[in-house]
Amino acid sequence: MDNFAQVVVDGLMNGAIYGLVAAGLSLIWGVMDVINFAHGEFLMAAMYACYWLGSLAGIDPTVSWIATGAFLFLLSAVAYKAVVRRCIGKAAMAPLLATFGLSIFLKNFCLNRFTPNFRLLNNTALSGKTVNIFGAIAPVPQLVTALFSLVVIAALYYLIKKTRTGWAIQATAMDAEAAELMGIDTERVFTLVFGLGGMCVGIAGGFMTGYLAVFPEVGTLFSLIAFVVVALGGFGSIPGALCAALLIGLVESFAGFYIAPVVKYVAVFALYLAVIMVRPKGLFGW
Amino acid sequence: MPLLDVNGLWMKFGSLAANRDVSFSVEEGQIVGLIGPNGSGKTTLFNCVSGLYKPTSGRVTFAGKNITGLPMHRIARMGLARTFQVVRPLNEMTVLENVLVGAYLHSSDERKARETAQACIELCFLEEWRNRPAGAMTIGNKKRLEVARALATSPKLLLLDEAVAGLTSTEVHEMVELIVGLKKSGKTILMVEHIMEAIMPISDKVVVLNGGVKIAEGPPREISRNTEVMTAYLGEKFSRRLAESGVLKEDRP
Amino acid sequence: MFIWLGLLAVLAALAVIPGAIGNRFYAHVLVLVLLYASMAQSWNILGGYCGQVSFGHSVFFGIGAYGAGMAMVTYRGVPWPGIIAGALLAAAVSALISWPCFKLRGHYFAIATFAIVEIFGRLFLVWDWVGGALGLDYPILDDSWKYFLWSSDKTGYFTGAALLFAFVFGVVRFLEKRRFGYYARAVREGQETAESLGVDSMRVKLTAMAISAFLAALCGAFFAQYNYRVDPPMVLSLDMSMKFVLITILGGMGTFWGPLLGAAVLIPLQEYTRTYLSHFGAGVDQMIYGILIMFMMIRQPKGIMGFLAEFGLLGGKDGGDI
Numbered sequence: 001m002d003n004f005a006q007v008v009v010d011g012l013m014n015g016a017i018y019g020l021v022a023a024g025l026s027l028i029w030g031v032m033d034v035i036n037f038a039h040g041e042f043l044m045a046a047m048y049a050c051y052w053l054g055s056l057a058g059i060d061p062t063v064s065w066i067a068t069g070a071f072l073f074l075l076s077a078v079a080y081k082a083v084v085r086r087c088i089g090k091a092a093m094a095p096l097l098a099t100f101g102l103s104i105f106l107k108n109f110c111l112n113r114f115t116p117n118f119r120l121l122n123n124t125a126l127s128g129k130t131v132n133i134f135g136a137i138a139p140v141p142q143l144v145t146a147l148f149s150l151v152v153i154a155a156l157y158y159l160i161k162k163t164r165t166g167w168a169i170q171a172t173a174m175d176a177e178a179a180e181l182m183g184i185d186t187e188r189v190f191t192l193v194f195g196l197g198g199m200c201v202g203i204a205g206g207f208m209t210g211y212l213a214v215f216p217e218v219g220t221l222f223s224l225i226a227f228v229v230v231a232l233g234g235f236g237s238i239p240g241a242l243c244a245a246l247l248i249g250l251v252e253s254f255a256g257f258y259i260a261p262v263v264k265y266v267a268v269f270a271l272y273l274a275v276i277m278v279r280p281k282g283l284f285g286w
Numbered sequence: 287m288p289l290l291d292v293n294g295l296w297m298k299f300g301s302l303a304a305n306r307d308v309s310f311s312v313e314e315g316q317i318v319g320l321i322g323p324n325g326s327g328k329t330t331l332f333n334c335v336s337g338l339y340k341p342t343s344g345r346v347t348f349a350g351k352n353i354t355g356l357p358m359h360r361i362a363r364m365g366l367a368r369t370f371q372v373v374r375p376l377n378e379m380t381v382l383e384n385v386l387v388g389a390y391l392h393s394s395d396e397r398k399a400r401e402t403a404q405a406c407i408e409l410c411f412l413e414e415w416r417n418r419p420a421g422a423m424t425i426g427n428k429k430r431l432e433v434a435r436a437l438a439t440s441p442k443l444l445l446l447d448e449a450v451a452g453l454t455s456t457e458v459h460e461m462v463e464l465i466v467g468l469k470k471s472g473k474t475i476l477m478v479e480h481i482m483e484a485i486m487p488i489s490d491k492v493v494v495l496n497g498g499v500k501i502a503e504g505p506p507r508e509i510s511r512n513t514e515v516m517t518a519y520l521g522e523k524f525s526r527r528l529a530e531s532g533v534l535k536e537d538r539p
Numbered sequence: 540m541f542i543w544l545g546l547l548a549v550l551a552a553l554a555v556i557p558g559a560i561g562n563r564f565y566a567h568v569l570v571l572v573l574l575y576a577s578m579a580q581s582w583n584i585l586g587g588y589c590g591q592v593s594f595g596h597s598v599f600f601g602i603g604a605y606g607a608g609m610a611m612v613t614y615r616g617v618p619w620p621g622i623i624a625g626a627l628l629a630a631a632v633s634a635l636i637s638w639p640c641f642k643l644r645g646h647y648f649a650i651a652t653f654a655i656v657e658i659f660g661r662l663f664l665v666w667d668w669v670g671g672a673l674g675l676d677y678p679i680l681d682d683s684w685k686y687f688l689w690s691s692d693k694t695g696y697f698t699g700a701a702l703l704f705a706f707v708f709g710v711v712r713f714l715e716k717r718r719f720g721y722y723a724r725a726v727r728e729g730q731e732t733a734e735s736l737g738v739d740s741m742r743v744k745l746t747a748m749a750i751s752a753f754l755a756a757l758c759g760a761f762f763a764q765y766n767y768r769v770d771p772p773m774v775l776s777l778d779m780s781m782k783f784v785l786i787t788i789l790g791g792m793g794t795f796w797g798p799l800l801g802a803a804v805l806i807p808l809q810e811y812t813r814t815y816l817s818h819f820g821a822g823v824d825q826m827i828y829g830i831l832i833m834f835m836m837i838r839q840p841k842g843i844m845g846f847l848a849e850f851g852l853l854g855g856k857d858g859g860d861i
Contacts, residue, residue, distance in 0.1 A: 029646065033645075033646070035646050035649070035650075083833050083836075083837065086837040087836045087837050087840065090836075090840045091836075091840035091841070092592070092645070093592050093649075093784075093788075094836045094840040095836075096646075096649070097784070097785065097788060097832060097836050098832065098833050098836035098837065100781060100785075100832065101828075101829045101830065101831070101832025101833040101836065102829065102833060103829070104825055104826075104828060104829035104832070105825075105826050105829030105830055105833070106829075107822075107825075108821075108822030108823070108825035108826045108829065109822070109826055111821055111822040111825075112819070112820045112821055112822040112823060112826065115821075116821070216822075220777075224653060224654075224657060224777075227650045227653060228650065228653075228654060230650075231646070231647055231650040231651075260665075262661070262664065262665045263661070263662075263665070265657060265661055266657075266658050266661045266662055269654040269655075269657045269658045270658060272651075272654050273651060273654055273655070273658075276643065276647065276651055277639045277642075280642055280643050280644075280647060281647065282647075336735065338731065338735070357734070357739075358731070358734040358735055359733075359734045359735075359736075359737050359738055359739045359740070360739075362734070362735060362736060362737035363737045367735070367736070368735050370732070370735070374729050374731070374732040376724070376725055376728035376729055376732060376733075377728055378724070378727075378728055378793075379721075379724055379725070379728060383721060383724070386721050387721050387722065387725040387733065387736050387738065388736045388737075390718040390721060390722070391736065391737040394717070394718045396716070396717065396718075399718070435736060436735075436736070438736075439736055439737055
């Protein structure tokens with residue numbers, strides 16, 4: 001029974017974090033029909049930023065997520081302005097491939113500057129603490145990250161559904177040309193959407209550095225999982241992405257524990273393929 | 287036996303029925319016009335007959351075979367070709383290559399396919415655009431390309447979805463001549479059209495749809511005097527006034 | 540015409556040079572150019588001509604590589620039966636997995652192909668029969684065509700790569716001007732339109748996929764023979780899949796010479812920057828690669844062929860007929 005609870009708690013904690021990483025990707029996909037391939041490398045950038053803030057300036061991840069969120073908002077908006085905007089509408093896969101180029105650049109830039117070594121912050125405010133949930137042991141850094149992920153996702157959802165800015169984003173997502181005619185500056189909306197997408201991953205990266213080591217390849221797996229989460233949840237649906245993320249977190253932890261650790265990602269990707277065959281537009285897609 | 291027979295065809299999108307219980311037939315060698323106001327279900331009917339949509343119920347028989355719900359490519363192979371109302375050129379291919387795709391249907395031999403394609407290109411006045419990318423042409427030429435490409439599949443029955451709409455008056459004239467020529471060469475044609483001047487003089491029979499229902503069927507002369515058709519097109523008030531004023535000419539509804 | 544003569548000259552030069560100079564590094568770059576051009580061309584059949592952008596070709600490449608590797612290492616024989624079996628298996632696997640995937644559109648298709656690569660890559664890591672994470676290390680054998688292995692110089696590999704290149708490009712040239720070539724492009728330009736003209740688009744896509752996978756597997760087999768080993772990260776990775784896509788796009792998708800141009804620019808650039816910029820630290824070559832991709836996507840997504848057309852350097856009418 002304890003094992004079971006542990007597996008569930010682990011799965012949900014991971015799932016919530018996947019949800020936050022994927023939420024930004026989902027937003028960008030939903031509004032612009034663009035897959036940001038550099039999403040995982042944005043996460044890596046946030047983690048390096050957080051790591052250096054921690055190791056050089058002694059700022060704890062529980063605080064520095066604000067800085068990494070802002071930093072990633074800027075980085076992502078700049079990436080949109082400098083790269084993505086210039087190749088939208090030229091060829092179907094151009095933005096995807098351009099952001100793949102960006103991801104290679106960022107990954108190797110960090111490899112070049114920071115070496116391939118794993119870097120982990122020690123003695124953070126939350127490290128080493130655990131709590132007991134129904135017999136399962138949850139490390140506090142992970143638990144806080146997971147809970148905070150849910151808060152950020154809820155805030156993002158509120159922003160899109162309930163605020164004027166959110167309505168502008170929704171209108172742009174439905175029909176950018178019509179939105180333009182209604183006086184919405186769609187260029188600003190796109191920049192904002194990219195910025196917000198980056199911010200989500202920036203906040204996630206900030207918190208995650210409290211318990212995960214950072215290295216140049218750290219984003220690769222996260223971005224693949226985020227792609228699957230977004231496609232499984234359905235085109236641009238943030239609640240869909242969250243449900244898919246929790247599901248994938250659970251599948252990963254169950255397969256890892258009850259089958260074998262090495263097959264956990266195989267199970268995740270196989271689940272995705274199985275679902276997509278039945279529902280080609282994802283669980284919540286239309 | 288008619289070449290095409292549509293019997294009790296229904297097409298529903300959710301709760302909306304775009305075609306309700308439509309039945310009509312097309313005899314071999316005829317030109318049949320399909321008319322009706324916007325949104326009356328003409329294009330949906332075309333899509334059901336050509337296999338793009340699977341009808342909700344009813345039966346479509348072509349050359350004695352039941353083709354209801356067959357995939358479009360199999361129906362095309364049996365000799366039923368169509369054009370699209372919103373033109374769909376294969377943009378990055380030249381005009382010749384577009385038509386070749388159709389011509390390859392019944393022959394994998396390059397020389398034969400090229401001969402067929404060439405003949406269709408000439409027939410549709412596209413000779414001077416032969417090696418141009420199809421995407422870069424005017425709308426009139428794209429409409430001609432639709433016809434040329436469908437013709438290249440050597441169909442028994444040709445479905446033309448507003449092949450004339452949007453053309454200049456000279457182009458309309460050329461296209462009408464082409465259609466009459468096709469009939470003379472033995473092709474059967476079912477055409478949707480808005481321009482009455484184009485469709486009425488050349489049709490052997492006209493089928494009228496309104497709100498997804500067939501409201502009239504008969505020779506053009508009869509149809510143009512049919513008050514129900516008038517009403518469908520002009521609304522009740524106007525058609526009554528028009529009839530009273532006596533402005534109405536014989537062949538022009 | 541210009542481009543034909545130019546390429547003929549380049550190919551003639553390629554044929555003479557490795558033997559004449561005997562520079563191993565130079566020969567190595569040439570072999571890689573021919574190999575990657577063949578890989579890109581195999582992808583081009585499906586992605587370029589038929590318009591189905593797959594990010595899963597490393598799976599077929601990997602199956603081919605493992606076919607050769609298993610024949611050599613596990614069965615201690617010659618690679619040839621393994622190469623044929625691998626290529627056929629790749630074609631069968633490709634048809635099997637793409638039949639459901641072809642119903643997916645746009646990004647959904649792309650992500651499904653990523654997922655397939657990850658599944659294969661991770662399964663091969665734990666599958667003992669194929670060597671698991673350690674992979675398959677070739678035994679030391681005599682240089683010969685029988686084993687398709689050469690350790691003393693690269694001439695054998697060069698000839699092999701040239702034959703592979705000629706075969707793959709020959710197949711595509713043969714298909715391009717026949718019914719299948721027109722049908723494939725028609726499916727790319729408008730699936731419904733093609734179907735209205737009697738084209739069975741699913742069959743065309745599956746055929747394109749199977750041919751593409753078969754040829755990709757042959758390239759994979761060559762890759763294993765050339766490296767004397769095969770392991771999962773080497774072949775069954777997303778980065779390898781992206782190479783297929785990027786070289787083709789860099790050269791010009793859906794054009795016959797695009798894959799060669801892409802490889803002829805990218806591979807030397809990559810090999811030379813790796814060698815000559817190494818004093819700037821690791822990853823500089825990859826940074827340049829990343830910048831090049833971004834530049835191309837922004838400036839000319841139709842690749843080098845697009846640039847040539849832009850500058851009026853292609854002989855064909857309107858730059859399209861080549």
